[in-house]
Amino acid sequence: MDSELSFWALAVVQTLTFIAAAPLLAGWVQRVKCHLQNRAAPAVWQPYRDLTKLFGKRLVVAHNASWLFRATPYIVFGAMLMACAVVPLVVVHVPTAAIADVIVLVGFFALARFFTALAGLDIGTAFGGMGASREMMVAALAEPAMLMVVFTFSMTAHTTNLSVTTAYILHQGLLLRPSFLFALLALAMVAVAETSRIPVDNPATHLELTMLHEAMILEYGGRHLALIEWASQIKLMIYAVLLINFSFPWGIASEPTLQALSLGVLVVAAKLTLVGVVLVVWETVMAKMRLFRVPQFLGFAFMLSVLGMLTHVMLEGGN
Amino acid sequence: MADLSPALTLAFAGAACSVLSGLVSAAAFRRHPDYLHTGSFLFLFLAGCCTSTAGAWALLDNLTQTAQLQMGLPWLAWHLRLDALSGFFMILLGTLVIAVSLYGPSYTREFARGADAQPLPPLGIFTALFVLGMQVLLIADDALVFMIFWEMMSLSGYFLVVFQHQHAANRNAAFIYLLLAHVGALVILLSFGVLAAFGNGLTFDQMRAAHLSPLWASIAFACTFIGFGTKSGMVPLHVWLPEAHPVAPSHISALMSGAMIKMGIYGIIRVTYDLIGDVQWEWGMAVLIIGTASSVLGVLYALMQHDLKRLLAYHSIENIGIILMGLGMSMIFLGTGHPLLGTLGLVAALYHTLNHALFKALLFLGAGSVLYRTHAHDLDQMGGLIHRMPVTAFLFLIGCIAISALPPFNGFVSEWLTFQTALQAPALENSVLRSTIPFAAALLALTGALAAACFVKAFGMAFLGKARSRRAALAREAPRGMLAGMGLLALLCFLLGVFPSTVIGLMAPITQLLVHDALPSATAQGWLWLTPVSAQVASYSAPFVVLGLVLVFGLGYLLLKRGSEPVRRSDPWDCGFGALSPRMQYTSSAFSQPIRRVFRGVWNIEEHIDTLTAPGPLARVTSLHYSVHAHDWSWQWCYQPIGRLVLAAANRIGFIQTGNIHTYLKFSFVTLLVFLWIVS
Numbered sequence: 001m002d003s004e005l006s007f008w009a010l011a012v013v014q015t016l017t018f019i020a021a022a023p024l025l026a027g028w029v030q031r032v033k034c035h036l037q038n039r040a041a042p043a044v045w046q047p048y049r050d051l052t053k054l055f056g057k058r059l060v061v062a063h064n065a066s067w068l069f070r071a072t073p074y075i076v077f078g079a080m081l082m083a084c085a086v087v088p089l090v091v092v093h094v095p096t097a098a099i100a101d102v103i104v105l106v107g108f109f110a111l112a113r114f115f116t117a118l119a120g121l122d123i124g125t126a127f128g129g130m131g132a133s134r135e136m137m138v139a140a141l142a143e144p145a146m147l148m149v150v151f152t153f154s155m156t157a158h159t160t161n162l163s164v165t166t167a168y169i170l171h172q173g174l175l176l177r178p179s180f181l182f183a184l185l186a187l188a189m190v191a192v193a194e195t196s197r198i199p200v201d202n203p204a205t206h207l208e209l210t211m212l213h214e215a216m217i218l219e220y221g222g223r224h225l226a227l228i229e230w231a232s233q234i235k236l237m238i239y240a241v242l243l244i245n246f247s248f249p250w251g252i253a254s255e256p257t258l259q260a261l262s263l264g265v266l267v268v269a270a271k272l273t274l275v276g277v278v279l280v281v282w283e284t285v286m287a288k289m290r291l292f293r294v295p296q297f298l299g300f301a302f303m304l305s306v307l308g309m310l311t312h313v314m315l316e317g318g319n
Numbered sequence: 320m321a322d323l324s325p326a327l328t329l330a331f332a333g334a335a336c337s338v339l340s341g342l343v344s345a346a347a348f349r350r351h352p353d354y355l356h357t358g359s360f361l362f363l364f365l366a367g368c369c370t371s372t373a374g375a376w377a378l379l380d381n382l383t384q385t386a387q388l389q390m391g392l393p394w395l396a397w398h399l400r401l402d403a404l405s406g407f408f409m410i411l412l413g414t415l416v417i418a419v420s421l422y423g424p425s426y427t428r429e430f431a432r433g434a435d436a437q438p439l440p441p442l443g444i445f446t447a448l449f450v451l452g453m454q455v456l457l458i459a460d461d462a463l464v465f466m467i468f469w470e471m472m473s474l475s476g477y478f479l480v481v482f483q484h485q486h487a488a489n490r491n492a493a494f495i496y497l498l499l500a501h502v503g504a505l506v507i508l509l510s511f512g513v514l515a516a517f518g519n520g521l522t523f524d525q526m527r528a529a530h531l532s533p534l535w536a537s538i539a540f541a542c543t544f545i546g547f548g549t550k551s552g553m554v555p556l557h558v559w560l561p562e563a564h565p566v567a568p569s570h571i572s573a574l575m576s577g578a579m580i581k582m583g584i585y586g587i588i589r590v591t592y593d594l595i596g597d598v599q600w601e602w603g604m605a606v607l608i609i610g611t612a613s614s615v616l617g618v619l620y621a622l623m624q625h626d627l628k629r630l631l632a633y634h635s636i637e638n639i640g641i642i643l644m645g646l647g648m649s650m651i652f653l654g655t656g657h658p659l660l661g662t663l664g665l666v667a668a669l670y671h672t673l674n675h676a677l678f679k680a681l682l683f684l685g686a687g688s689v690l691y692r693t694h695a696h697d698l699d700q701m702g703g704l705i706h707r708m709p710v711t712a713f714l715f716l717i718g719c720i721a722i723s724a725l726p727p728f729n730g731f732v733s734e735w736l737t738f739q740t741a742l743q744a745p746a747l748e749n750s751v752l753r754s755t756i757p758f759a760a761a762l763l764a765l766t767g768a769l770a771a772a773c774f775v776k777a778f779g780m781a782f783l784g785k786a787r788s789r790r791a792a793l794a795r796e797a798p799r800g801m802l803a804g805m806g807l808l809a810l811l812c813f814l815l816g817v818f819p820s821t822v823i824g825l826m827a828p829i830t831q832l833l834v835h836d837a838l839p840s841a842t843a844q845g846w847l848w849l850t851p852v853s854a855q856v857a858s859y860s861a862p863f864v865v866l867g868l869v870l871v872f873g874l875g876y877l878l879l880k881r882g883s884e885p886v887r888r889s890d891p892w893d894c895g896f897g898a899l900s901p902r903m904q905y906t907s908s909a910f911s912q913p914i915r916r917v918f919r920g921v922w923n924i925e926e927h928i929d930t931l932t933a934p935g936p937l938a939r940v941t942s943l944h945y946s947v948h949a950h951d952w953s954w955q956w957c958y959q960p961i962g963r964l965v966l967a968a969a970n971r972i973g974f975i976q977t978g979n980i981h982t983y984l985k986f987s988f989v990t991l992l993v994f995l996w997i998v999s
Contacts, residue, residue: 055879058883058884058886058887059883059884059886059887060886060887060888060889061886061887061888061889062888062889062890062891063888063889063890063891064703064706064784064785064891065888066705066706066783067705067709068705068716068783071872073875074868074871074872074875075868075871077871077875078867078868078870078871078872079868081867081870081871082863082864082867082868085867098848098854098858098860099858099859099860099863099864100726100859100860100863100864101857101858101859103735103738103739103857104726104731104735104859104864106764107724107725107726107731107735108726110723110724110725110767110768110771111720111725111726113771114720114723114725114771114774114775117775117779118775118778118779118783121775121779121780121783121784121904121905122705122779122783122784123784123891124702124703124783124784124785124891124899124901124904125891125892125893125899125903125904126899126903126904126905127892128905129779129784129904129905129909129910130905132775132779132905132910133776133905133909133910133911133912133913134913136768136771136772136775136776136914137772137913137914137917139768139771139772140765140768140769140771140772140914141768141917142768143764143765143767143768144761144762144764144765144768145761146764147738147760147761147764148757148761148764151741151742151757151760151761154742155742155744155745155757158745158856159855159856159857160739160742160856160857161855161856161857161858164855164856218892219891219892223879223883227875291913292913292916292917295917302761305761306758306761309754309757309758310754313750313753313754314750314754
């Protein structure tokens with residue numbers, strides 16, 4: 001009983017670490033991107049400064065805003081918090097992973113998106129509607145691809161629990177499965193679309209017409225904006241950690257000893273640094289797509305995930 | 320008859336209350352219209368209470384009670400039986416009837432007012448008959464009683480759809496409803512015919528005992544599936560549904576979408592699992608394919624609608640599709656010898672049946688409230704109602720979250736169970752099946768995401784933003800009775816979402832009855848955890864999710880809100896161009912435009928641009944009206960050819976209609992001779 005309680009405590013600590021570290025990853029990505037594009041780079045902890053500033057600001061909301069507009073940031077942040085709780089970051093066996101499996105994780109993202117889109121429509125401006133409409137279209141196309149990826153992994157590992165899946169991949173050793181390769185590629189593409197990165201969306205744009213996610217939250221400010229920004233940083237980190245756990249989880253702590261845990265922290269930090277660099281290179285060499293090219297992009301992701309699933313069923317004999 | 324078992328007596332009492340409700344309505348004719356509001360709905364409320372209590376009694380105690388009534392023809396006694404499956408559907412029906420009877424008294428007053436006022440008694444009488452039909456068909460234990468009350472439900476449904484008969488569109492919708500209801504009923508009769516022929520009798524007990532060859536079993540199943548599927552609104556037999564549901568009064572739409580189309584699901588389950596018994600996996604494949612097609616097409620068509628009730632009607636097709644997917648997978652697993660997984664699929668389907676009944680009724684009642692206050696069907700005539708009708712908006716939002724399959728509400732649980740069933744596909748030996756099922760599940764994911772998009776649109780256009788019409792700007796909150804009816808359903812949506820393990824535990828007698836198996840693993844970890852297969856494979860804990868969300872709200876309030884400066888209200892960002900008007904908002908057609916473009920070809924799109932130019936040397940456009948309509952391809956490819964064929968055949972046969980009485984007498988005489996010759 002005592003050890004179980006300490007596992008729960010560990011899971012809570014891990015979740016809090018996850019939330020606290022998310023702006024750091026965003027800051028790192030921003031910094032590397034600036035370096036790569038020959039711009040003067042802000043400090044890595046710039047996102048923390050931004051968040052602190054936003055939290056301290058007085059709240060301004062539009063005249064027409066309803067309670068839904070004001071509740072949305074908390075729901076979005078809450079959904080991301082629950083999502084963090086189920087993804088293994090430093091240690092594999094987290095009891096909180098049993099709260100929600102990977103399908104529920106997709107459900108959390110959908111819940112956050114649902115409310116963000118509604119908040120976009122709440123004020124009654126054209127931008128909000130535009131952002132909501134486009135975001136829902138992109139999400140509708142990304143979700144089947146995401147689920148197909150999930151199916152490929154969970155058919156292999158015989159589970160949708162993220163802890164158990166990671167442990168399975170860890171346990172089976174370096175085994176090159178073609179199905180995993182396809183699925184990982186598809187997952188990366190879905191991650192790009194879901195976290196509003198180039199080429200699907202451009203988080204740094206200043207033109208309202210080219211934005212998807214940002215157009216919905218245009219009316220937010222102060223602590224509301226801080227929560228939403230923080231939530232999207234957390235989402236980026238969740239997808240990065242998912243990619244790491246599904247592709248190369250080695251280094252993650254299998255038992256809760258101090259040694260294993262500190263190794264786990266170091267290894268996951270190194271991997272996230274690397275993922276950040278890859279993301280920046282990808283974003284720098286790609287141009288943003290037209291909105292109606294996005295279906296092709298996501299269609300390709302879906303095809304890859306279907307291929308992954310079929311290779312699993314056909315070539316790997318479903319084992 | 321002498322010693323009737325108590326639960327069944329309660330079910331009879333429920334039916335009797337429905338009859339009384341109808342009688343009160345009839346007695347209230349013209350002279351005492353107020354009796355209608357109080358008396359008729361009071362008895363309906365009692366009927367709902369009795370039905371759901373009797374159902375709960377049968378389900379919880381796992382009762383199977385039978386009775387024979389000497390009614391109708393002397394040699395054909397009526398066989399009745401109350402068991403766990405009928406109990407489950409009776410709970411569903413009873414709950415909806417309770418909600419509707421709370422909602423109805425205020426809502427129906429609307430029809431007695433205004434320019435096209437209607438006498439209310441027919442509405443009360445046919446509502447009572449409609450409910451009575453469903454109550455008795457659920458406890459029917461022979462084909463005769465079943466068909467009598469099935470027809471009572473269908474026919475009174477016709478009169479309810481055509482209630483506002485001043486509009487030609489309503490009469491047309493009701494005719495299509497009647498036509499397809501009877502095509503469906505004919506096919507159901509055929510399936511009972513096959514079963515009765517092999518079982519040598521009309522009672523369900525004789526049919527259960529019948530031994531069918533695989534071919535005849537398949538024929539019986541095909542008839543069952545087509546016949547009951549027509550009532551459920553599966554693609555491509557769905558065309559009546561989006562016509563009939565929107566034009567009926569809203570509380571009737573709630574009953575139709577919530578309960579009546581579920582009677583089709585009841586029929587499929589009763590005949591396939593209980594009467595035929597030996598399920599074959601090929602049937603499951605057919606059900607899965609039809610279900611997937613229904614869910615994807617249903618939601619895609621829903622996205623193109625701008626009439627709120629029509630949009631909801633298309634979502635019924637989508638949800639029936641999801642239920643059928645669960646049933647299909649259940650049949651596949653049962654047919655290939657995996658009873659436990661078959662049970663899982665059945666539980667997912669039954670859970671979604673219950674969930675859909677609750678949230679769809681909630682949404683239809685919500686749409687009715689909006690209609691009641693704004694008199695607007697069109698989403699583009701609403702807007703900003705969250706300020707004017709806050710409680711309705713909140714309850715409607717709960718329905719939207721639930722139907723979009725978002726945690727922690729009930730729609731999510733049943734879709735999650737369906738996904739979990741699909742994920743067990745590797746247990747199958749056949750690799751075609753093994754890859755088809757995940758593919759269907761990916762389409763289910765598409766459906767879920769599109770449904771979320773659709774309800775962002777529905778809720779956003781109706782309740783958010785600024786009012787798009789004067790009536791919407793002046794709307795008031797709905798009366799208390801209507802809110803109570805919706806509140807009950809919303810509460811149930813929440814409870815069924817948060818305590819799924821408890822509900823699944825209670826459903827065990829049904830699966831015991833149908834597939835002789837239960838799902839012990841689902842509830843093995845207690846009420847907090849839902850683990851359909853095992854804790855290692857997948858788990859979900861809705862209470863924790865609710866706790867997490869509450870925690871964030873609590874912390875947000877404590878850390879951020881308390882002690883902060885008061886909120887300042889300001890104008891939204893207008894790009895520096897000056898005041899925004901409600902017309903600058905996205906419309907419902909604009910909202911779904913990206914999806915319309917991505918999935919073009921699915922609909923038969925018809926666009927209209929009406930331009931009005933002012934006369935003068937320089938043509939100046941004074942007004943521009945854009946409208947878009949998505950027509951159903953099935954009319955063009957399926958129904959119109961059939962219609963033409965029928966007309967052509969009728970024309971050919973028409974020559975015998977001379978209009979001369981002698982010819983008709985000759986026909987009668989010849990027919991009589993032929994019959995006599997056959998008989999002798």
